[in-house]
Amino acid sequence: MSIPTDHVDAPRTVRRLARGAAVTPVWRNAIGGVTFRTDDGRYIKHGPRNAETSLRAEAGRLSWARRYVEVPSVIETGAGPTNEWLVTRAIEASSAVEPRWIERPATAVGAVGEALRALHDALPVADCPFEWTVPVRIANARRRGIRVPIDLRTPPPVDRFVVCHGDACCPNTLLDDDGHGVAHVDLGALGIADRWADIAVAAISTEWNYGPGWQDALIEAYGVKPDDERLAYYRALWNAT
Template identity: 65%
Template sequence: MSIPADPVPVPELVRDLARGAALECVWINGAGGKTFRATPADGDVFYIKWGPRGDETTMRAEAERMTWAARWIRTPAVLDQGEDDTHEWLVTAAIDGESAVAPRWIAEPATAVRAVGEGLRMLHDALPVEECPWDWGVPSRITNAAVRGIRVPEHLQDAPSVDRLVVCHADACCPNTLLADDGSALAFVDLGALGTADRWADIAVASMSTEWNYGPGWEDALIEAYGVEPDRERLAYYRDLWNAT
């Protein structure tokens, strides 16, 4: 996943969804998905997420989870969602914030890492486990991987005991937290797999992603900002599970 360095061709469907708004591709992923910022001549900015239909998470699932989570945390409002035989799309309202990996925050890693850690704790504390209809626990992740033809290694079949059951973001990498202008966590995106699981499933991935985005040395700073001591066993397990699935 990355911010494109060169102009990206705009799919015809995205042009239709933009309704004449100026388009700029702001994010691409390895599966062929693209996210465009749409700026109308008169009206509010919105975003169009477009990509090939997948079998792990769908934009329909993401729209459902965003709408549910928005009762307790800030997420972009869903304006439209749909799919055809080959592709799917999600249209959301803009939020006045930037990804934690926008150039400004890449240049201020201490601020960004702290915000992502504090934001993740805020998300875990706010979303009610008892009302969440989705599961992201280890058994369901292993089953999902098997459906996609992925064999999870034997040593990952038995998970550590659950430290604290929360509603996990399920893709808590740093780019998926939006920051306010003052450097605080503002909102969350890419919630397509959101569900209940041990909080370390999110903490492990969020802290691991700091190296991808800001360089080495920031993992424990994120965990400190979250407000816990590093649990090396759970961190290692959930990072291996993430990489395996």
């Protein structure tokens, strides 16, 4: 996953959805999908159909979460035989991995940790219709032909159930100009799970985005002490599924 640095042609569907607005590619994901920003304040996410989740599923989660936290508002979503798309209203904030934040890792990492805790505290478990527990994730992997190792099929005891982001990597937190986390994006897997399922991924993603040495800072900003057992388990599950 990265910010595109090469030329990216906007697919015909993206040009149609842009309705004459200029489009700029701003993000490429691991399965070949690209997100474009229009010059009239929208984002168009377009990519191949994905067996793990879908943009239609993300649209439903965004609409639910928006009642409680700052996430993009959905304009429209759709799909064709091989591709799907999601159009949202832009939020005036920047990804925690944009160049100016890469140059200020302490600010960015602290903001991501604090914003993740705020997300977990704000989203009501009792009202959430979505699930991201270990059995659900293992079943999803099985449907995609992935055999999860036996030692990952029994998780550690739950510390605290929250509504997890589902992809809490640092790029998916948006920061304001002062370096405070103000919004979240890419919520296609949002659902109830142990909070360490998110914390583990957010912490390890600091290494991918800012280099080694920032994991403990993120966990401290979240407001807990490192839990080595749960961190190791949920990182392994992330990699396995």
